[in-house]
Amino acid sequence: MLLHMNHAYVDGSYSAPQDANGPDPLPLGAGWGMVFLQPGHPPRRLQGRIDPGSTPGPSGAEDNNAAELRAVLEALRHAPPGEPLTVHSDNTSTLRSIRLGSLSAPQDNLAARIRQEAQARGTALHLVRERRDRRHMRAAHDLANEARRAPPGTPLPPEGTVQISAEAVITQAHWRAEATIHLRRAGERVRLDLPLDPAAPLPPSAQALLGAVSLAQQDEVLLLRRASAVAQAIWTKPLRALEGEARDAVQAARQAAQALNVTVLFDAV
Structure with missing residues (x-):
């Protein structure tokens, strides 16, 4: 059952008032980040900033x-x-x-709100303790820190969401002059077996990357893995x-992607 349900990898980031007075001051406030996985869809990356005083009550930080x-709470609302x-x-x-409540009143109130919203939305909520070094956890951590560090008034992506349109996984073995690229977007799977030329001026790994980018379509946000x-x-x-x-080959590929309004993002190797 767990393999076919929605998954959200979440993290929060907070800078306390004393952090702003230290040798490396941080902007006050908080942020949240999330990688949302839904069966049959590319992953979504979401983030949001919580500025001091901007969200009073149990939804603040x-x-x-x-x-x-x-x-x-944001993961629940986006599911x-x-x-x-x-x-x-x-x-x-x-x-x-969330499971047992908290002695901290603000924390207990927010945990209760999560349980109430889950019940109201008919969402069976499963909670998993995850390692920090997992790929999606690292991404959620980076998104939360990025949102928290953004100065107040700086716009984040629309509705706090980086919408991944397509995801491409590059598989390349050093002993083979070929790369395999698996791309998925909603309702479609694409496989590209790409011959590589070790003697070409452009390194084989960059040849594979250009091959993956060439699969992107108009207005897509393409996430490249590996x-x-x-x-x-x-x-x-x-x-x-x-x-x-x-250099000319890479510049031409970048210009082609720009003409199609394609955004290229990189995940952890």
Whole structure:
């Protein structure tokens, strides 16, 4: 059953008032981040900022635990009603307060609100303690920190959501002159077996990356997985990393993606 339900990897980020007076001051406030997985769909990345005083009551964030609970609440609100949801968190206090309540009144109120909304939405909520080094947990952590660090008034993506339209996984073995790219978007699966030329000016890993980007369609946000660090550097800074024919090939691919309004994102290698 767990394999076919919705999953949300969530994290919260909080900067206390004393953090703003230290040697490396942080902007006050909090943020939440989430990677939402729904069967048959590419992953969604969501984030939101909680500015001081902007959200009074149990939906605000008075400390880090409140920010973590806010992330769980947002996961519940973004999940389809009536479907089971598994929430993954690395914060044991968050999970315990949802299950058993908390001695902290604000934390207990927010945990109770989560339970009430889950019942009202007909959502069977499953809570899982997750390791911090898991790929989706790291992504949720980065999204929460990014939202928290953004200065007040700085717009985040529309509705706090980075909508991934397509996801491509690059598989490349160093002993084979070929890469396999599996791309998925809603209602479609694509496989590309791409020959690589080890003698070409452009490194094979970058050739594989360009092949994956070529599968993107108009206005898509493409998430690339298992792209090498070298290939990522070549894509993001071709003028610094390459010259001649290799640089021209990457520039042409970037211009083609720009013409289609394609956004390329990278996940952890």
